[in-house]
Amino acid sequence: MSAQTLSFIFVGLSFALYIGIAIWSRVGSTKEFYVAGGGVHPVVNGMATAADWMSAASFLSVAGILAFTGRDGAVYLVGWTGGYVLLALLLAPYLRKFGRFTVPEFIGDRYYSKLARVVAVVCLIFISFTYIAGQMRGVGIVFSRFLEVEIETGVVIGMAIVFCYAVLGGMKGITYTQVAQYCVLIFAFMVPAIFMSIMWTDNPIPQLGLGDKLNDGSGLSVLQKLDQVTTDLGFNTYTVGTRSTIDSLAIAAALMIGTAGLPHVIVRFFTVPKVSDARKSAGYALAFICIMYTTIPAVAAFSRLNLTESVNEVAYSEAPAWIEKWENTGLIAWKDKNGDGIMQYRPGHAFSPTKPIFTEVRGTYGERVISNELTDSANEIYVDRDIMVMANPEIAQLPNWVIALVAAGAVAAALSTAAGLLLVISSSVAHDLMKRTFMPDISDKKELLYARLAAVVAILIAGWFGINPPAFVAQVVAFAFGMAAASLFPPIVMGIFSKRINRSGAVAGMLVGLFSTLAYIIYFNFIAPEINNPEHWFLGISPTGIGTLGAALNVAVAVVISRFTAAPPQEVQNMVDDIRIPAGAGVAHEH
């Protein structure tokens, strides 16, 4: 059977499974809709959290980023996983003890203010939509590349599936679907990785294979070979970093604080039965994530070797079949600058603008002709970084069912994250805005109806963003982390560990943090992208790392303003005392 037919079958089967779970787990109350009734086993929750958080970008792009940036790219791994330590130690147990439904609800109650709650909802919606746009786009890309349907059709199909299980099943449906999605995506990621590791080193464990010797009898290890290849061609040496220390620190910190501040991840810890379960569950979540995240560097290294070996100094007419296939989808482009019919892979961009603009014409060797201006660089190849994961099965000459598996895995990664985000958006709108702020008298049934309506509207908006994306997938996701770091994380932590931070301080801090970070990101990416380089960055910190400063600013503003205004009322201080003690969490209660 062809890879495409198999992809249809695999993706179709996985969809049938998700919809089956959705029908089985229909919910009837807001508590089930928001926090799955509060009875999710910590291991199950850990698995769901892993799928919730590992997005289309994790699945498709991170290995590519690492493959092209080597050691520099690893700061993303450190940042994204390190955030779980903050989440487990500083947030999860206390928010579980607080025992309500949403993140803005905590901020609103702790800072005894409707304004604080509304500001938190605004931050949350901002973060979630930024993030979700990338996911829907990811679904569309997978559909268009593996199944050869239009991106728009792919997005609409993705929306329909998420609609089924998020709107019907709420958090309960999402939890159990995410468990299934985790299994699909981890299997889909590991199978090609194991095959590639065996192909290069005979070692079936990719994590160990990365440090192993090559099996070609050269006596070199994988890393020595990579360093040699990259240095010979004039790239940065693979195992040597080039990013400035301050920027590396800022990016790692921003991603860590951002991960811990992502509302769709935090809210997962509201679903476990006990405070101690929240801590245990965070450990399981990170362990499940690390199965994939420690494999990513191996995938990156092997695919970089694969790519260089099968492309560089190879005549186009003799190139492996996958090159032409991915050229047809626009992820690879070649311009024979020196007219020798051989592909030269060198540092630098081959053309300007970086992404190829294809014409309808074919060149001398059958390659797609591009109309970009050429650069002075000797490089003749454009390679999209997402190709590293998607093309792996073909590069490693694996059977067609592995290709189909990767398609199903990528869709699972995108859908699981999208659904988690949709849920926090809909629960914030229905619970925090309607029930707790503007319409306190509505019944549980009415609130549930509003939550479902909000989910529908959110899906439609997300789909629109997926079809008309603001920027490319990974970039958009990186912004969401910066904003989460600068707006939501500080008021939650200060609310737990300080009794002195008050309403005015928290609100001012959130606003200053969010808008300063947003302004910096927008300025360097959209208003003045030509000066987006270390010379012009504030303190040498890139827009990806600026969330760290935003968070620091948030804390500073909150502390100073709280100092000069009245302390929080006694009942709020009592509430803080209560959430610090694990005993007596019970199930998430209504009020």
Add this chain to the structure above:
Amino acid sequence: MTRSADSNGQPENDGEIYHHDEAENLPPHSHHDDETLSEIDTDAYWRANVKVLVVLLSTWAFVSFGCGVLFSDWLDQFSIGGFPLGFWFTQQGTMLCFVAIIFIYHFWMKKIERAHGVDDDDVEQKIDTGAPS
């Protein structure tokens, strides 16, 4: 029940020692009755908790910012499993340490909470261990 009964060391189940009578009528989210709660030194528990956080977060910062970034290059002179050590930390090591930190935190806190009587163990378990057999 008289004081002398106590000093004789004779456990007498005459209704005064068994104070779960009241606890059973409390809402399910509090298995410690009021009397017990006031006896618990919550400040001492909180200080112990903060101490744990300081120790583990310092480890976390040392691993991620230290081994992962600041002296990662210096660590490259050592090697582990075919990797330069600093490079290994950036690719795999920090992540393994993070998982370990969270589980250490879980078990450490469990111990502290039991010692301070603020744990959230199941009610059934509490009664089992509390009742003389």
